[in-house]
Amino acid sequence: QSVLTQPASVSGSPGQSITISCTGSDTDISSYDFVSWYQLHPGKGPKLIIYDVNNRPSGISDRFSGSKSGSVASLTISGLQAEDEADYYCSSYTIFSIFVFGSGTAVTV
Amino acid sequence: QVQLQESGPGLVKPSETLALTCNVSGGSITYHHWSWVRQPPGKGLEWIGYIYYSGETHYTPYFKSRVSMSVDTSKNHFSLNLRSVTAADTAVYFCARGQTDDRHFDSWGRGTLVTVSS
Numbered sequence: 265q266s267v268l269t270q271p272a273s274v275s276g277s278p279g280q281s282i283t284i285s286c287t288g289s290d291t292d293i294s295s296y297d298f299v300s301w302y303q304l305h306p307g308k309g310p311k312l313i314i315y316d317v318n319n320r321p322s323g324i325s326d327r328f329s330g331s332k333s334g335s336v337a338s339l340t341i342s343g344l345q346a347e348d349e350a351d352y353y354c355s356s357y358t359i360f361s362i363f364v365f366g367s368g369t370a371v372t373v
Numbered sequence: 374q375v376q377l378q379e380s381g382p383g384l385v386k387p388s389e390t391l392a393l394t395c396n397v398s399g400g401s402i403t404y405h406h407w408s409w410v411r412q413p414p415g416k417g418l419e420w421i422g423y424i425y426y427s428g429e430t431h432y433t434p435y436f437k438s439r440v441s442m443s444v445d446t447s448k449n450h451f452s453l454n455l456r457s458v459t460a461a462d463t464a465v466y467f468c469a470r471g472q473t474d475d476r477h478f479d480s481w482g483r484g485t486l487v488t489v490s491s
Contacts, residue, residue, distance in 0.1 A: 298476035302418075309377075309467055309481035310410075310418070321479065353418050357476035362433050363408070368417040 267292065268354055268366035275372040281342040284369045286354030288335045292364055298357035299337040301330060304368075305350045314339060341371070349373045375400035377468050377482035385462075385489050391455040395468030395482060402426055402444060406471045407451045408478060409442065411464040419464075424451055425473070458489045 269287040276282040286299070293299055297317045302310035312321050314330040317337065327342045337356070341348055354366035381393035395407065408423040422432035424442040432440050436455070444451040455462060465486050469478035 300477035309483045312477060312479050315477040361431050363420045365418040365420055
């Protein structure tokens, strides 16, 4: 029941940059700047890495950055490191006062 | 630093009710919203719904007919009830916190696996 569409997988070499897209609609991403991104390692809870499109929580590396254009949000990881290998999910608040997640992207380094 | 810990039965029979609790430590349950999110095996995250500390709830339509959430400020925990479960409800269930005026989840539990099987 994912409403936001992400590529299933993205890969890159150490030191490279990758970008993950998150495509929504006019009921979610287009309507608010409430896009967030989460990193999920096996056996752990998700970790917030970007909120409100392009803000990083305290302690999150500036190698992570976010942006949005229309109904498409993006997460860029620069200077890729082995520890970045994980699943990444976007999320958006919607006009229905609920949240939706993306389909998830597996990042391989 | 706030910590969230999910607890509840790891095995639930089909047609019964899945009941989970999320204990909040290191912070107050007030002035936040509290969500339940699940991840079926091999699939992505699914947002189930959230409850404000005031008791106001919002559920995603997919679960709305079967779900209820509650918050107990005296015990600093909140709960999920999912009725009439089937094997499709087998998943890792996470609880998560958001600040009252924020629209993201800044703290998460580690998740608990719930299997629906007879």
